[in-house]
Amino acid sequence: MAGDDGLVGTQRLLGALRELRRHLDQDLFPLAIGDVAADRRMLKELSGQLDDYLLPRLTAIDAPLLAVVGGSTGAGKSTLVNSLVGADVTEPGVLRPTTLAPTLVANPADVAWFTAAHVLPGMPRMTGGGATGGGRGEPGTLRIATSGELPAGLALLDAPDVDSVVSANRELAAQLLAAADLWLFVTTAARYADEVPWSFLRRARERSTALAVILQRVPPEASEPVTADLARLLRENGLAGAPLFSVPELALTSERARLPASAVRPISDWLAGLAADARSRAAVVRQTLTGALDSVAARVPELADRVERQQAGIAELRAVVEEAYASALLGFDEGMRDGVLLRGEVLARWQDFVGTGDLMRSLQSRVARLRDRVTAVVTGRPTPDRELSVALESGVAALIRAMADGAAERSVESWLARPAGRDLLERSGVAVTGRLGRAGAELSGRAETAVRAWQSYVLDLVRSEGADRRTLARAASFGVNSLGVLLMLAVFSATGGITGIEVGIAGGTGVLSQKLLEAVFGDQAVRELTRCAREDLRRRVGLLLDEERARFTSLLTGLGGAADTAAQLREAARAVRERRERQPL
Secondary structure, three states, X not given: OOHHHHHHHHHHXXXXXXXXXXXXXXXXXXXXXXXXXXXXXXXXXXXXXXXHHHHHHHHOOOOOEEEEEEEOOOOOHHHHHHHHHOOOOOOOOOOOOOOOOOEEEEOOOOHHHHHOOOOOOOOOEEEOOOOOOOOOOOOOOEEEEEOOOOOOXXXXXXXXXXXXXXXXXXXXXXXHHHOOOEEEEEEEOOOOOXXXXXXXXXXXXXXXXXXXXXXXXXXXXXXXXXXXXXXXXXXXXXXXXXXXXXXXXXXXOOOOXXXXXXXXXXXXXXXXXXXXXXXXXXHHHHHHHHHHHHHHHHHHHHHHHHHXXXXXXXXXXXXXXXXXXXXXXXXXXXXXXXXXXXXXXXXXXXXXXXXXXXXXXXXXXXXXXXXXXXXXXXXXXXXXXXXHHHHHHHHHHHHHHHHHHHHHHHHHHXXXXXXXXXXXXXXXXXXXXXXXXXXXXXXXXXXXXXXXXXXXXXXXXXXXXXXXXXXXXXXXXXXXXXXXXXXXXXXXXXXXXXXXXXXXXXXHHHHHHHHHHHHHHOHHHHHHHHHHHHHHHHHHHHHHHXXXXXXXXXXXXXXXXXXXXXHHHHHHHHHHHXXXXXXXX
């Protein structure tokens, strides 16, 4: 890429890649939905390829080439690297895995580029100077060594085994190969047809990564047929253009011995030619960079599909909770209509209210009501209307708790029936799961407070309706509290006003209470008062259940990225593809 237009095009392509990287910087696969291990691996690979290779390489297109030496266990990678640079920069051995910390060897003129963490920025550097590079290095670090024998413009990186028994080493090997401009893939005459190496070689083909294959430990009598067979396999797998080098089997004096210079000269000469020829070096970079860009643009839409699957699973968990609590509210609605609340303690207090003559005394005189209040103060016993109100409060609060308990239990059962739900509950901890299986500990207090507030609202309704001059005298004859209690009872009668108030109460009492309310307010007003009281209670209960539901839904908040993440990923991939097509590399 040359000239101002090329620079502008490169910057725009970098901008598209950075935007894509921003969307990948989320925990997009938090729960066990589908093949989540493969989904997470794909996300990690894409993020790593952007961080470790595409962004740094596009930022400095003329930076030194990085050739990663990878291959199977025991292929002799470390020995090959030491032999190519003519110094013991890596530590071969018989123990497996040998390469615990990867070693990058660079010419002193290039070492600043690699120590500055442009490539593989997430790996801490360890430097020691000279060919030894300061020791073996700690796992998880990138050991930097220098060698004047390695030509400027080219660095070698000794990677862990692609088939290591240690999963972290396998993942690191894949990460390092994805960060390479050039793969030097090492295999042996005994293992060149193994499946694991070929899975990586096919990945190089799919991503158009520049590649050379080095066949080591080839017995002299098998050199021609084995090399020919490997060449055939390369052709059949679409890798016919990859240079193939053969290194004969040699008797080394120790595990730390290096191969003679003559055995690796074809490889070192080829690498030196690449480093010395700017056009050849640029061709390698162009091939790998183009393939990596095309691969990322092609894989991101698939990742977006997987993100949508994750989000659909999270939405399903949310939906079953919402359904459980919607059913709980419907259950409370039914509890307001079926008359259950008008039995038991409420019925007993109603009978006290009527049987003591309180209601009838309300009809007779204000003096009688005042006498009742004075008597209540002297004896310490609440008035019958107050006892009935308290019984209603307790019954309604108990119904709310029962509905919330049932919703919590159904929610937990639904989550446990789904892998994603089990995963989420396990991540939340056993103690949290136990708490989620029933209503929250604070619900009882909140429910009682809400019911008392509703009762105050009902009394305010009565006062407001009774303030009309036409009804003021009639309402005063009964008293606000008594009328308020009657209206509360009406809320829990059958749908259609108070005509079903006799549910659980003596029929004559129901008729009497209905007549009293109608005598004060009239038919239409009673229907409207009942509707307002019922809707206000339902609203308050709905808020309580919303708070209870949030104990579950809060666990889902923020999981799987934003709702439009999949669309944003597809748009970012499209932008990368368009920039790539407009900007020849």
